[in-house]
Amino acid sequence: MPVVPISQILDPAFAERYGVAAINIVDDLSLDAVLSAATEFESPLIVQTSLKTVKSIGARPLYSMWRARADEVPVPVSLHLDHCPDREWITTCLRAGWNSVLFDGSALDVAENTRQTVEVVAEAERYGAQVEGEIETVLGVEDDVGSDEAGAVHPVEVSARFIEETGVYSFAPAIGTAHGLYKHAPELKPNRVTELVELHPIPMVLHGGTGLKEEEFLDLISRGCAKVNISTALKIAFVDAHREYLDANPGKHDPPSLLSHVRAAVKTMAEYHIGIFGSAGRARTFSATAG
Ligand code: 13P
Numbered sequence: 427m428p429v430v431p432i433s434q435i436l437d438p439a440f441a442e443r444y445g446v447a448a449i450n451i452v453d454d455l456s457l458d459a460v461l462s463a464a465t466e467f468e469s470p471l472i473v474q475t476s477l478k479t480v481k482s483i484g485a486r487p488l489y490s491m492w493r494a495r496a497d498e499v500p501v502p503v504s505l506h507l508d509h510c511p512d513r514e515w516i517t518t519c520l521r522a523g524w525n526s527v528l529f530d531g532s533a534l535d536v537a538e539n540t541r542q543t544v545e546v547v548a549e550a551e552r553y554g555a556q557v558e559g560e561i562e563t564v565l566g567v568e569d570d571v572g573s574d575e576a577g578a579v580h581p582v583e584v585s586a587r588f589i590e591e592t593g594v595y596s597f598a599p600a601i602g603t604a605h606g607l608y609k610h611a612p613e614l615k616p617n618r619v620t621e622l623v624e625l626h627p628i629p630m631v632l633h634g635g636t637g638l639k640e641e642e643f644l645d646l647i648s649r650g651c652a653k654v655n656i657s658t659a660l661k662i663a664f665v666d667a668h669r670e671y672l673d674a675n676p677g678k679h680d681p682p683s684l685l686s687h688v689r690a691a692v693k694t695m696a697e698y699h700i701g702i703f704g705s706a707g708r709a710r711t712f713s714a715t716a717g
Pocket of ligand 1: 450508509568604605606607632633634635636655656657658659
């Protein structure tokens with residue numbers, strides 16, 4: 427039960443109100459580490475790639491690397507392209523085989539964003555893929571995409587109309603979260619998730635997961651945030667583990683030991699989040715219903 431459409435992972439999560447971690451990987455080692463965490467926890471998992479990572483590795487080599495690993499795991503997994511404002515890259519990734527894409531038209535006005543998202547949804551359908559929509563910029567720059575300036579937040583009715591008119595599968599609402607590390611405790615707006623889900627019951631996406639408290643995750647998940655994005659925590663685990671190992675072993679030039687130290691740190695980070703979100707053990711139910 428390896429690679430599945432993202433709806434097969436998120437439909438049950440949304441219906442039963444648990445969260446599925448959507449973790450931005452940066453290379454084969456981090457991919458392997460998060461897949462291994464999901465396998466150990468018998469949890470479904472969404473693997474995400476930023477546009478920067480796609481550009482740095484190349485869409486086809488990255489997709490081959492993904493399939494080589496993902497086809498081996500016994501839990502349902504799906505590949506998602508995170509914030510992508512560039513239509514050509516959306517097409518490249520859909521063609522290569524990504525299961526889901528976030529067309530980030532948040533820099534456009536809502537009418538133009540709606541118009542283009544309709545096209546992306548139609549294009550994705552041809553590949554059996556799904557689209558996440560967004561009309562408000564998530565605060566904080568993530569891999570060169572986004573802004574450190576707070577953007578406009580629209581009334582939920584505007585988001586509901588966007589969802590209705592575009593037919594996006596999932597939606598990323600502005601709820602007070604931000605990419606990167608929180609400098610101050612965020613002022614979350616959980617009611618916006620509840621209101622939107624009442625208007626349009628589709629999976630909501632929690633951006634800016636790194637640094638939220640366990641009770642904040644659980645509250646937002648219980649309201650309908652079925653996809654929970656984690657990126658900064660992986661970068662911190664990945665980079666700090668390199669530093670830690672090199673500082674502790676100044677004269678050593680032993681890449682396999684360095685890499686196994688880094689892999690363990692990334693895996694622990696993934697396990698921490700999967701453990702909170704309530705998806706552990708859900709792969710078992712999945713195989714029972716899918717099988
Ligand atoms: P963090 O970098 O804060 O974990 O947010 C991840 C995210 O929302 C990716 O889109």
